[in-house]
């Protein structure tokens with residue numbers, strides 16, 4: 358077990374921790390000469406995914422709206438080996454999307470791999486959600502993913518070259534996501550897009566897969582999501598608490614008895630786009646320690662989303 362996941366408790370150990378930073382299951386140089394475009398590659402999980410491709414030799418294009426964050430990530434990723442270009446882009450804007458592919462093409466050539474990682478999310482009860490809030494999340498998460506995907510597909514079809522697309526999803530695409538109606542609907546759309554386009558574009562040599570992280574906390578998590586996670590820990594509590602149970606934190610709420618580490622998602626992404634996964638397409642791989650399948654023998658009492666978010670009764 359590695360440092361990040363070492364637990365100071367008696368009882369079942371949970372799933373072992375992963376190999377250390379810098380390790381890889383794939384041969385060194387697997388992505389030499391390959392161009393990988395990661396949306397939202399300046400922060401959090403996108404940056405972790407980009408890092409694993411960089412370690413294996415890829416040239417990177419990272420794209421998102423915030424130039425400062427992109428620049429910081431570009432410097433960090435460049436230190437891992439490959440070349441890195443940062444492109445400021447709102448993926449809702451089809452013109453900017455085209456320009457990003459032009460920029461990538463001029464720098465390194467048409468990207469071989471597209472990782473649609475950028476997304477938007479904030480918890481809000483559906484009855485409080487404005488049309489603008491719904492649109493912001495759906496337009497970024499679903500329409501932005503579609504626009505990036507369409508541009509990638511068009512260019513590869515025109516060039517007659519193969520490619521690989523990975524769409525980062527969320528498990529509430531299957532289960533629904535109370536408190537996240539906009540994001541859950543958008544992620545369900547993304548999962549459907551994966552399944553549709555894998556068939557449409559398989560004949561042209563383009564793989565399309567989904568990749569779903571479980572809870573993978575990181576320093577770039579939005580204050581709102583982080584705050585709600587922390588409040589849930591403060592108010593939830595274990596129904597039984599003894600020395601056989603781990604402390605009441607994020608880890609204790611996972612069947613793995615640990616949260617995921619961002620590099621574990623990065624390793625899965627580099628596998629899915631690698632030559633060793635050429636017959637995998639239309640699939641969504643869940644990397645969450647089975648958390649999304651968790652059920653209790655007896656369900657805990659229902660707590661409304663309003664209560665979970667600490668909101669007063671809806672007044673209309």
Ligand SMILES: CCCCCCCCCCC/C=C/C(=O)SCCNC(=O)CCNC(=O)[C@H](O)C(C)(C)COP(=O)(O)OP(=O)(O)OC[C@H]1O[C@@H](n2cnc3c(N)ncnc32)[C@H](O)[C@@H]1OP(=O)(O)O
Nearest residue numbers: 476477478479480481487489490493527536582585586665
């Ligand atoms: C219940 C317990 C909770 C536990 C927590 C569990 C956590 C698990 C999470 C698992 C899944 C995670 C999935 C993710 O996707 S994480 C990625 C999150 N990252 C981001 O969202 C980064 C990018 N996000 C943003 O930039 C912004 O959030 C935003 C999408 C709002 C930015 O887009 P834009 O700039 O276009 O938006 P505006 O500021 O113009 O706002 C548009 C409308 O949205 C309304 N709004 C904005 N924020 C909120 C909010 N927090 N609550 C409600 N409404 C909001 C805003 O008012 C605008 O609406 P109007 O036009 O009506 O004014």
Ligand SMILES: NC(=O)C1=CN([C@@H]2O[C@H](COP(=O)(O)OP(=O)(O)OC[C@H]3O[C@@H](n4cnc5c(N)ncnc54)[C@H](OP(=O)(O)O)[C@@H]3O)[C@@H](O)[C@H]2O)C=CC1
Nearest residue numbers: 397400401402421422423447448474475476525572573577
């Ligand atoms: N962390 C977790 O536990 C989980 C994450 N996920 C998924 O993982 C992915 C990454 O999430 P995470 O790293 O946690 O979140 P972050 O908030 O760190 O990342 C979101 C990224 O998307 C970019 N982005 C947002 N809107 C736009 C836009 N309009 N155009 C271009 N880029 C945009 C942001 O950059 P900028 O602001 O510069 O535009 C940011 O880099 C998302 O798809 C998320 O849904 C799913 C389940 C759990």
